[in-house]
Amino acid sequence: MxxxxxxxxxxxxxxxxxxxxxxxxxxxxxxxxxxxxxxxxxxxxxxxxxxxxxxxxxxxxxxxxxxxxxxxxxxxxxxxxxxxxxxxxxxxxxxxxxxxxxxxxxxxxxxMQEAVRDALIAFMAATAQAQAEATKEAQRAGIAANKGDVKKYRGRKPSYDHETLDTVMKMLSLGKGTSEIARANKLTRQAVLRVKADPAAAKKVLERWA
The missing domain is CATH 3.40.50.1390 (Resolvase, N-terminal catalytic domain)
Structure with a gap:
């Protein structure tokens, strides 16, 4: 079964x-x-x-x-x-x-189907690794920026968590539209546009609030 x-x-x-x-x-x-x-x-x-x-x-x-x-x-x-x-x-x-x-x-x-399937596997795996490396870089940058200053101003708390941010970045990498991504993740279009404009900055905001 x-x-x-x-x-x-x-x-x-x-x-x-x-x-x-x-x-x-x-x-x-x-x-x-x-x-x-x-x-x-x-x-x-x-x-x-x-x-x-x-x-x-x-x-x-x-x-x-x-x-x-x-x-x-x-x-x-x-x-x-x-x-x-x-x-x-x-x-x-x-x-x-x-x-x-x-x-x-x-x-x-x-x-042809095998070629398309294998290309998708390679693309998605590469995306997963790239996002992991971007996360580590954002963490290192956040630690360096905040070292010795525990009272550093963190700015406005983001409207997304790590999972939501990952989803938004994956949908962006697949060419999904801003409005579609916003609806799927219950975010404003402005929030999605900010992530699209600077993914590393979006990750840094989450690290500051971690």
Whole structure:
């Protein structure tokens, strides 16, 4: 009997597993089970090395569907993400994303479909790694700017958290419109435009309020 499993990974205090499940169900997925790793970095820890990641590999069988909010839940390292997706596809597992409803299915034999699928995998994995590196750079900059000044003015509290900002940046990278992104994330158009104009600054604001 095939099953649909949601894999969730939360690495910061403002990320929430229930939020990821709610998003998946709102997108039409019927989830049979949730497998989740808490407080685990997708940059330094490969999926197969995480406690629940190992269990996920053991559970998935041919015909099963693996649902993730976005490929960055699998990891933030380009090689790890691409290797993981291709390994699961070889097993006959179908991977689906909540954001933008991407589907990675290894059963296709059409050369053109394979080329498009592999290009998407590479693009999404590269995006996940780039965003991780941008986050680390923003953290370093925030620490340097605030060193020795605990009373530094932080400015207005942002209307988004880390998960929302990640979603906005992914939608922007896929060419989605400002109004569409604002509606999907319950933000103002102005907030989306500020993120679009300077993603690094948007991350720095979150770091100041962390």
């Amino acid at each position: 095939t099953q649909t499993i949601l894999y969730a990974r939360v690495s910061t205090t403002d990320q929430n597993i229930e939020h990821q499940r709610t998003q998946a169900e709102a997108a039409g997925f019927v989830i049979d089970e949730v497998v989740a790793d808490h407080g685990v970095s997708g940059v330094s820890t490969k999926l197969a090395e995480r406690a629940e990641g190992k269990r996920l590999f053991d559970k998935l069988r041919a015909g099963d569907v693996l649902v993730v909010r976005w490929v960055d839940r699998l990891g933030r390292d380009y090689a790890d993400v691409t290797d993981t997706i291709r390994l699961l596809m070889r097993r006959g597992v179908v991977i689906k994303t909540v954001i933008n409803a991407m589907i990675f299915d290894g059963s296709t034999t059409d050369p």
